[in-house]
Amino acid sequence: MSQISFHSPVGELSIAEDDGFIVSVDWGWGSLQEETPLLIEAKKQFNAYFDGQLKQFELPVRPFGTNYQLKVWQALKDIPYGETCSYQELVKIVGGSPRSIGGANGANPIPLIIPCHRVIGKNGLGGYSGGEGIETKEYLLNMEQLFK
Known part of the structure; x- marks a missing residue:
């Protein structure tokens, strides 16, 4: 590796x-x-x-996870740059529960390329396990809005 x-x-x-x-x-x-x-x-x-010049990564990825996690991570890749999706909306797409979506999000081994930061709660941003946590998530969402 x-x-x-x-x-x-x-x-x-x-x-x-x-x-x-x-x-x-x-x-x-x-x-x-x-x-x-x-x-x-x-x-x-x-x-x-x-720098705001790339809206979608074009890289071959191979995340390792359960079949359910892989399904969630694929759905995350479909969330457009500068937009968000709620845990509830993802449940409608891949099944499970908001908690299982959150678990898969937290286990995402390829953040940013697989944009787990674009998933938000129905009453706020939700959590984020990368970088400085919620501050990093806010930065990424604000940056994408700025360059959208």
Whole structure:
């Protein structure tokens, strides 16, 4: 598995690749640093995203999870840039409950590329497990609204 790390507006991010697919995006600086053409392209797309020039990532991803999680993560990829979807709306699409949607969201191994930050509660933003938590989620949603 190869990984690169870089600075972003939401903190340090590390992207990992395995067998030609992005398998994780983590907050923090990774201990392994090995550039590959895919990771260089991913970093380029992240920079364009944070500059408001990229609305949808075009990277091969392979998230590892249960069949239900994979179904939820696929639905997340369909939420357009600059828009949000509620946990309740996702239940109508993939089944389960708002709690199971939240669990799948929290387990998303490839945040930002699979935009779990675009899922909100019916009475507020809901939670966010990446970066600085809700502050990071607010930043991402506001940034997307600005560049929409």
